[in-house]
Amino acid sequence: MSDVAYQAERDVLGQLLRGADWSEARVLCADDFERADHRLLYAAIAELAEDDAPIDLVTVGERLEATGRLERVGWEYMGVLAADASLAPIETRVSLVRRESRKRSALVALAAAQRAVMGGEDPAAALANAAEALEGRETPGPLSMAAVVEKGLEAADLAASRSRMGGTAGAPTGIPFVDQRTGGFQPGRVWVLAGRPGAGKSAFALQASIHAAKRGHGVALVSLEMGAPELGIRAIAQHAGVSATMLTLGDPRGIEALDQARVNELRPIPLRVDTETHQIADLLAGLASLSRSGTRVVVIDYLQRVVGGEGSKRHEQLGDITRRLKRAALRHGLCVVVVSSLNRENERDKRRPGLSDLRESGDIEYDADVVIGLHRTGLDDTPAYDVEIGILKNRTGRIGWAREPFSFDARYQRFMEPAYRQGAA
Known part of the structure; x- marks a missing residue:
């Protein structure tokens, strides 16, 4: 000693x-x-x-x-x-x-x-x-009931204060239908964003990340599908209203249409992008550092590309991954948002997704606090189409599908909610 x-x-x-x-x-x-x-x-x-x-x-x-x-x-x-x-x-x-x-x-x-x-x-x-x-x-031992009640009151007071100012209890997604039912991205929770290819999962994740960061919430986006250039083009297209296709293909009209003032609005927001981390061990090691640096929301796009996890079968490995992400979310006070694919049966049937449709799901549906489902209603090859958004699981609020579909424009990688108030289907 x-x-x-x-x-x-x-x-x-x-x-x-x-x-x-x-x-x-x-x-x-x-x-x-x-x-x-x-x-x-x-x-x-x-x-x-x-x-x-x-x-x-x-x-x-x-x-x-x-x-x-x-x-x-x-x-x-x-x-x-x-x-x-x-x-x-x-x-x-x-x-x-x-x-x-x-x-x-x-x-x-x-x-x-x-x-x-x-x-x-x-x-x-x-x-x-x-x-x-x-x-x-670093984790404290069991708390007394008095301490638990005090923490509950503090959380309720904070949520009420933000609500009085027109905000949400957690970091807002920017989609009122989702924010009103979930309270936004709240610490200690795991969200799953699920849908078939073409439903706009990655676009939704990026749009919500930018929206939360623009309002001062630290966000980290771990992209296992896209590099920084593609993510940058999508972010610019969303925020500046310029076709991502034009920017990607080098169409001069895309660059000419850019409003640099709008583009510059993105530069200072507290959003970090990681395109290099694929191993669950590295992801977990990075969460503590992100939390210490002020990050409050971590988005992982997407789950099935995360490497590692214990178990001999892939669904067992994914179950281990989501359990460890849940523990990390609680320990570090983070909201972890995971983008997930659906199983082949749902892709074949072309129906609204349910909790059982999470591909190689393991215990994903049990570990998640909130599950958001995206469902593309039409299959025609048009840049703008309708996408239904549903809350399949919500530990602290209502579930259900929005009454009317949202418009998703692939050119701008952006979801638009119907102007009138949403209800449950």
Whole structure:
């Protein structure tokens, strides 16, 4: 045990025994303390805090004695801690304890990754597992009911505040029918956007990403189908109202029609694009970094092209992928939006999709909080056509199909909602 860790642990515990503000130390957990007796002592203090009981040398000693742990700590040692504790602000010592704990956890996780690689495991998967282990150490333990109620009230107050200002609880998609029923992209949730080829899944995902980013929400778009040039052309076509086909084929009329002021409006929005990450291990490793940088929505286009996942069959691998994405969404406070194909039966029948139509679905329909279905109603070869949009699953609201179809114009890669208010079909 390093001298820094030893002294920091002593100072935190000693100051708490002398009546320091518990709220500054509650970010710690017992496992952050390296010495066993320090872990026991902190656990006893935390128990008293949860009971709203006084915390001092006497009450902590009595709690340890009542639970049969006092002999492993000792009255004398507790007295020494209280007497010798530093007078420095407790938050500085708490930070040191956390830092030393993270260092120890990192060494353990990296050693485990090294053993896994030496044993034949894929290096990327081993590193991702190490990252997950470290992130798990940051996860607080079980919350009291009072804390859960408080978090619920905070979420409700935030949603109400945004609603009063004409917004949504989460990042808006820009499609009122969807936003009104789901509250937009909310943290900790997984969305699935499903449809047959030609239904406009990628266009919907890009349009919603741009809309959310234009309103200040950090968005990351992971595209496994298109490179940056194609995505850039589609974004310009959507926002500036210029044919993507013209821009792609080099038709001079496309460039001449561009309004540079409209194009420049896209440059500063907080939307990042990743066209290189395909492995689920790399995706998971990147989510923590994205969250720390202010990203709130991550769009993956599309699920069936994600490589990896545990299981011998593809549907088992996809089930593992969506479960891990769901855990990551909860851990990092992200909304993860996954574009998904449908099974062959739906493509053959040409009908509205249902939850059972998710291709190689595994547990996708169970892990998802919201599932949006897109259904192209006509098959004629025209650039603009009708697409029905339905909410197939919604944990917190209504499901159903919009009463009238939306217009999708492939030239501009843009969905247009009927001007009048939507209802359920």
